[in-house]
Amino acid sequence: MLESLIFTIFNGVxxxxxxxxxxxxxxxxxxxxxxxxxxxxxFYMLGAYFAYQVSVFAGFWAALFLAPxxxxxxxxxxxxxGLRQVHQHGHVAxxxxxxxxxxxxxxxxxxxxxxxxxxxxxxxxxxFTLFTLFTTDFPAxxxxxxxxxxxxxxxxxxxxxxxxIGQVVQASLSHPDMVGALGHNVPRVFTLVFxxxxxxxxxxxxxxxxxxxxxxxxxxxxxxxxFVVVVFGGLGSLGGALVxxxxxxxxxxxxxxxxxxxxxxxxxxxxxxxxxxxxxGFWFLELSRIGPMLPYLLLVLMLIFRPRGLxxxxxx
Amino acid sequence: MLEVKGLHAFYGKSHIxxxxxxxxxxxxxxxxxxxNGVGRTTTCKSIMGLVEPVxxxxxxxxxxxxxxxxxxxxxxxxxxxEDRLIFPGLTTRQNxxxxxxxxxxxxxxxxxxxxxxxxxxxxxxxxPAEVLSGGEQQMLTMCxxxxxxxxxxxxxxxxxxxxxxxxKQVGEFLEQIASSGMSVLLIEQKLSxxxxxxxxxxxxxxxxxxxxxxxxxxxxxESVRKEWLEV
Numbered sequence: 001m002l003e004s005l006i007f008t009i010f011n012g013v014x015x016x017x018x019x020x021x022x023x024x025x026x027x028x029x030x031x032x033x034x035x036x037x038x039x040x041x042x043f044y045m046l047g048a049y050f051a052y053q054v055s056v057f058a059g060f061w062a063a064l065f066l067a068p069x070x071x072x073x074x075x076x077x078x079x080x081x082g083l084r085q086v087h088q089h090g091h092v093a094x095x096x097x098x099x100x101x102x103x104x105x106x107x108x109x110x111x112x113x114x115x116x117x118x119x120x121x122x123x124x125x126x127x128f129t130l131f132t133l134f135t136t137d138f139p140a141x142x143x144x145x146x147x148x149x150x151x152x153x154x155x156x157x158x159x160x161x162x163x164x165i166g167q168v169v170q171a172s173l174s175h176p177d178m179v180g181a182l183g184h185n186v187p188r189v190f191t192l193v194f195x196x197x198x199x200x201x202x203x204x205x206x207x208x209x210x211x212x213x214x215x216x217x218x219x220x221x222x223x224x225x226x227f228v229v230v231v232f233g234g235l236g237s238l239g240g241a242l243v244x245x246x247x248x249x250x251x252x253x254x255x256x257x258x259x260x261x262x263x264x265x266x267x268x269x270x271x272x273x274x275x276x277x278x279x280x281g282f283w284f285l286e287l288s289r290i291g292p293m294l295p296y297l298l299l300v301l302m303l304i305f306r307p308r309g310l311x312x313x314x315x316x
Numbered sequence: 317m318l319e320v321k322g323l324h325a326f327y328g329k330s331h332i333x334x335x336x337x338x339x340x341x342x343x344x345x346x347x348x349x350x351x352n353g354v355g356r357t358t359t360c361k362s363i364m365g366l367v368e369p370v371x372x373x374x375x376x377x378x379x380x381x382x383x384x385x386x387x388x389x390x391x392x393x394x395x396x397x398e399d400r401l402i403f404p405g406l407t408t409r410q411n412x413x414x415x416x417x418x419x420x421x422x423x424x425x426x427x428x429x430x431x432x433x434x435x436x437x438x439x440x441x442x443x444p445a446e447v448l449s450g451g452e453q454q455m456l457t458m459c460x461x462x463x464x465x466x467x468x469x470x471x472x473x474x475x476x477x478x479x480x481x482x483x484k485q486v487g488e489f490l491e492q493i494a495s496s497g498m499s500v501l502l503i504e505q506k507l508s509x510x511x512x513x514x515x516x517x518x519x520x521x522x523x524x525x526x527x528x529x530x531x532x533x534x535x536x537x538e539s540v541r542k543e544w545l546e547v
Contacts, residue, residue, distance in 0.1 A: 164419045167410055171414055173405070174403055174404055175401040175403060177366050178403075180365075180384065180385035180389070181364050181365075181388075182394075182414060182417070183386050183390050185386045186385075
């Protein structure tokens with residue numbers, strides 16, 4: 001029990017940090033530009049595919065650096081020549097633009113890499129068991145993923161609080177017009193933030209693509225859950241994105257492990273429910289099967305009871 | 317120095333400015349008066365590029381209408397908005413530093429000058445700006461714009477909602493920057509301050525300039541005051 005608890009917490013935190021790598025970029029982009037970027041997880045997918053491609057020629061370590069840069073470049077071009085033009089026509093147009101982009105990127109991935117998963121593997125140097133606790137092996141690659149995620153988190157924090165560009169970004173979160181009137185090139189800051197957010201998503205794709213599977217559906221698997229995280233944590237709030245990522249990460253990981261149902265809990269307390277009882281399907285439903293629904297249920301409840309999310313400041 | 321000719325501006329479909337003409341000379345203190353909602357703030361924002369201007373605005377002979385706000389700021393125009401727009405999450409000092417156009421590049425106005433003008437800001441230097449009082453925020457927002465070393469500063473209703481003691485400080489501040497040779501466009505409702513500090517005044521009504529003259533002209537012209545200024 002203790003063993004599975006420890007590993008579940010570890011995996012939950014790891015999954016949460018992975019979510020945060022996407023959520024942080026998404027929430028910053030929203031906070032600054034008011035753009036809800038539906039295509040954010042598509043940049044995560046691009047990161048994984050780029051990493052696969054680079055690793056074929058130059059190995060994993062080159063991919064770790066080059067793939068996020070490639071994604072950042074595509075992000076910058078998307079903002080500069082796509083979103084900025086669409087921006088004049090309002091938020092609905094922007095939303096539809098990013099929605100369209102999801103399909104464009106997916107189809108491009110189909111064309112270039114095909115519809116089946118590509119063979120993107122964990123590098124050999126990291127393909128060993130780091131330690132064994134009780135009876136469970138802990139792969140070194142997981143520790144590496146966690147390390148990258150934490151490094152990235154500290155990096156964002158220092159960048160935003162200790163550097164001037166970070167302060168310009170922070171100021172632009174609340175009053176972009178005023179930042180421009182003080183002489184800062186706000187459109188350029190927007191491009192940088194968008195590219196940076198895409199790079200983070202790309203980096204998440206690089207380190208997760210080989211751990212999970214790199215396939216054209218991966219954007220759709222990750223996208224909705226990242227939206228849950230940022231809405232839950234509060235749109236535009238980086239702290240909220242962190243807390244939201246960890247809560248959703250842990251909740252989902254825990255739920256998958258839970259094999260008990262209302263009936264089994266009642267049975268443990270001496271109140272057995274028979275298989276043919278009224279609504280027996282409900283009583284015997286295992287919590288693990290509700291797991292996938294849990295984040296979206298949290299999202300819906302959050303929007304009803306606290307629309308600005310855990311730590312969001314915007315009322316709109 | 318600044319010339320505005322036939323300026324129109326729109327918010328969505330509503331037509332706010334109907335051909336505003338005005339100019340400001342070098343080192344001149346000019347006030348733009350009028351009741352709420354006549355388009356004074358929109359005039360400022362159009363000059364700054366924050367509202368898309370339709371018409372012709374030139375600054376030192378260069379056409380600035382159509383430029384981005386940051387380009388206009390780099391030409392030497394500073395803007396102090398009515399709603400202050402201090403940056404929450406940053407300290408007072410960080411807010412001031414963001415007023416500098418390049419990192420660490422102080423112009424004629426330095427951090428110490430801001431602190432000398434308003435010692436309160438130095439006491440609050442490391443305080444998150446969002447917890448400052450209304451008066452302190454007003455001092456901060458004025459000094460923040462000064463840090464960018466503008467030649468022309470547009471200040472929108474700096475005394476609104478402030479205690480009399482602070483209004484007095486703001487008045488002294490205006491006189492001080494005026495004596496430094498900076499041009500000032502002051503938007504005010506309080507006639508007393510405007511008459512005291514300005515060399516020339518414009519009165520606005522319904523998106524147009526309805527009066528232009530010196531403080532003594534305006535004092536002599538009771539009908540303009542009655543029709544366009546007094547409540």
